[in-house]
Amino acid sequence: MIRFGATPTASGTHFALWSECATEAWVCMFDGDKETRVPMQRGPRDVFQVEVEAIGPGARYGFRADGPYDPDRGHWFDPNKLLTDPYAVRIDRPYVYDLRLAAPRGEAVDTAPLMPKAIVEAALPGLEPAPPHFTPGGLIYEVSVRGFTRLHPAIPERHRGTIAALAHPTIIDHLKAIGVSALELMPIAAWIDERHLPALGLTNSWGYNPVSMMALDPRLAPGGIAELRDTVAALHAAGIGVILDVVFNHTGESDRLGPTLSLRGLDALAYFRHADDDYGVLANDSGTGNTLDCDHPATRRLVLDTLRHFVTQAGIDGFRFDLAPVLGRLRDGFDPHAALLEEMRADPILADRILIAEPWDIGPGGYQLGNFPAPFLEWNDRYRDDVRRFWRGDPHAIGDLVTRLAGSSDTFGRGGVSRSVNFIAAHDGFTLADVTAFAHKHNEANGEQNRDGHHDNLSWNNGVEGATDDPAIIAARRRDVAALLATLFVSRGTIMLTAGDEFGRTQRGNNNAYCQDNDLSWIDWDGRDRDLESQTARLARFRAAHPAVSDPRLLGPDDVDWLTPDGRDYEVGDWHDPAQSAIVMLLHLPDQSPRVAIAINRGREAIDLTLPGGTWRPFEGEASMIVEARSVGLFVEQQP
Template identity: 65%
Template sequence: MSDGAGAPRLTKDGARFSVHAPDASALWLCLFDAQDGEARLPMERGDDGVWQVAAPGVGAGARYGLRADGPYDPPAGLWFDPDKLLLDPYATAIDRPFVYDPALAAPRGQGGDTAPLMPKGVVEAGLPPVAHRPPLFTPGGLIYELHVRGFTMRHPDVPAAQRGTIAALGHPAVIAHLKALHVSAVELMPINAWIDERHLGPLGLTNYWGYNPVSWFVIDPRLAPGGMAELRQAVAALHDAGIGVLLDMVYNHDGESDSQGPTLSLRGLDARGAFRHAADGRLINDTGTGNSIACNAPAMRQIILASLRHFVQQAGVDGFRFDLGPALGRMDHGFDPDAPLLQAMRADPVLADRVMIAEPWDIGPGGYQLGRFPAEWQEWNDRYRDDMRRFWRGDAGMAGAFATRIAGSSDIFPGDRSRTVNFLAAHDGFTLADLTAHAQRHNDANGEQNRDGHGENFSWNNGVEGASDDPAIRAARQRDVMALLATLFCSRGTIMLSAGDEFGRSQQGNNNAYAQDNAISWIDWAHRDTVLEAHACSLAALRAAEPDLHGIAALTDADVEWLDEAGHPLAVAQWEDPDRRRIVLRYRQSGLAICVNGSAEPCRFHLPHGAAEAAARSILVSRPER
């Protein structure tokens, strides 16, 4: 019996390697010298399916890969091919990024040796563990979602050598902007090593977002040339500024895709154990990407937990957001909030106090699980996004939904703590500015005839589709975004802002810019809307100063009263009026009043009079010119 699979372990005379491959008949550790010459060491199989080998003389910096042999029967989930050099699933660094090549997906005996095409794993000693500390982020704060590369590629104050890298996040100009917005935590879109989808190369495109990982330990060298040390330094700089760091992790699938995809790591070692399969042997595709990780299989549960601990202990991150989160709790009978992986995450001493945020949906059976994750988790609330968009678009009958969402979505998250993460826009969809300028998506640059991306965005264009030189239209759109931002910052629960939405970032109407590593996606700092930015910063300061606004308990009638514009309690008939566009939410104890005018016309609000109301403060959430 072995100690289980894990990262290479340095010993006094070399290094020891261990790999889980229970169905393999042979396994080799492949060591590469400076000229890419290869030496193969046979590995020995243990009773638990873990193969091990000691490599004398191997130290930190050594480059390596794996080769596995065994039955080749893809319909049965067996992909063994010794011509395929494989990345160790527990490798913590690679010598270069992944680049897709058709030979990586060639059937056994047809593609030749893939070693020249594959990044090599790099043996690391590891950094001393970061001292464990409570997360800086607490529910009710502002999460700022950003793409490491796109956030700073065009930032004029960041040195050219740092632009597009994790190191840039620690730059004083970046931190100053985050502080002005009172950001509680940045949420970094995936930083793990990824590979392009095979259809992108012929289109002249590359994967930009990074939601196609090959490794859950390795940081992609394109984002962090300095590896884990670079992330650690950036996290420390943000922590010193009082800002937490969350990582967006993708455990629902990997970059090996469907049956026509490349063999890079898990597929060549333990495909039957790593991926979910139907009864007839087909890969289950609950993700829309070609495969689905068997997250609750023991070996996969072990690697997921180890990779999460890796980023906490080596970089000190505060928590994680999980892409297509139902995958973490999916069992044969469906989603289970008490699935073994979710239980293990709660029980793990390193992970138990970390911030955990689910994107609570995927496209599999029973894939929509909003409100069903464990009680200590937070969840992206797409009901908030859609209802608030529809209210400001002018859809009829949205007053009740607006009130429920701004008050913390008690219909979804009952109890004394709302777990909602309220957002109006995220990486996946329109930017906030494009939401008010495009009634339809414009994804032609993606090369899929505008068929990709969400078709229903609850968006509008103020009478002209796309960019406009008309000052009146531009002003109307700015006021729309101001109203949307005010709504977000006045909402109970955690809120999330997508980077650049605070100053009018546009993607030219592209609502699925996953393959646009260019000016469509990169934030244009030089031409940002400074009026809108000042408005957002003012709202952020107001929210930070008002305990009522950043509270996490969903509001009840004991906390607030709902009034009409005349200051009278809203009657049932008024709530049911499909044209109701004006609402006052007034906190009973503090007197704080949020006056919402969702109509196109100005309105004078009247609040009740009396001693308690004398100190009342009011916030106007409106788009008409004042």
């Protein structure tokens, strides 16, 4: 099979690209500002290729392509546009948005000075195959690479905000203390700002607007794939896996007014979905202006090759797929057995990787929670919403909370194992602390008059919106954050925590901070709540010591008792009674001992707890059988 991209050979470098509709293509070599165009020959199966002699690793290049320019028919060919190789594994600088990148062909704007150049690189020696360093039931820790260490005082200045910083001993010690099983890195592939941001003086710092799928953003990984590989190895040595958040639903080329950077200029008709019977209208199931056609063989190959690249070159343990229904979207809607999803599950390199779906997009029938095929795990927004409703005090059935604690069998009941990824807060939305401090979003800094971001956050403010000096309100918020954290850590199955939520990180009410590459979104390590962080570490120790809590197997009737605080079985009518504010989950799986009890008290008063049989003690606490107001109590049966 032909290798696409740039492949060093004994005498030079072989270049190959695919385009069904292009009539001509060139590889453009750059020596400083000097460009040399080398024609590529069209061969079988619409592959253009050429070998350029006497150049090798370190050479800088791009592609140009010619063909019809007719956007109303889905064609955007323009040889004035320098295009990034979709298979580039490294680029020489970040993408910077410029209006000239979107100039129509008739304006004859040469974009070479505006574009990063791809760099020829030899592949690293292949890694020995190894099972993923993560199993379902662990704690996934979601990290924005740039914001995570930008302000960390222990990280050398040159490494702050980079992938290399994640391997620093101080970071690894912190991850181990709070029980992290795997880091989930928000997008690290090279991206471009949305076109409205430069005029506002803002930049995209989350990375969900990719151009290059394999090339890492130079701001995050100045050392390229080797930097990622070394960091993954260091984390693996500490027993921590690495999952990449990948974006295969759209590219940063946006809508008809967007820039031509790569796939659009190579073959937009093939790579992008269009409105039925109207090739002048790009489908927008991603909400970003375009949607990749993941049912097209060329797109499927690019996605699969990208995933294999990160596994074989960097040892990546798995992937979280942004707006994942796009990957299975056919002309008639989402299909859990679409070709790309089946190919992932059958691929010999990818079949054992951790695969996580964000199971919704904004297209027709885009909400697909519970419908991805095993072994996909799925972000569970119903868990998030039911837990928030419970602790906010909504008149909401306690049975819904119980279902979420036990693994969401209503959604993942097939197969006997929960595939839920339980989370209460994620990058997209309020931080965990802001859930308890803001009843409304405050995104004014984003320059869109607070119109952006989710409107219904199921949040509360404990009496005052935002910052306050009132010690009672501060204590109430801290207590609520601790209760939310405890609820997450006692939930069965895989759990996810966003970096900084373990110690009360705030974004001052901004629930869409993607464009805040500043101290609004950077984690404040000096100002963190050390007591809350210690409580999180205690929750991690409890979860690690008692696998019955994290086990993703769905519970049977002999595995759990649901009790009132005075030790009675919950009655049928209680499950749907919104006035119920306390419940005890007593786990006694036959192959996991000792028994553990989790007591949840949403009420405003402390309650006495009575548990059946044996002798019970609080986990790492004094011998008190009291569950404080608005808290979660952890209890362990003492062994004879």
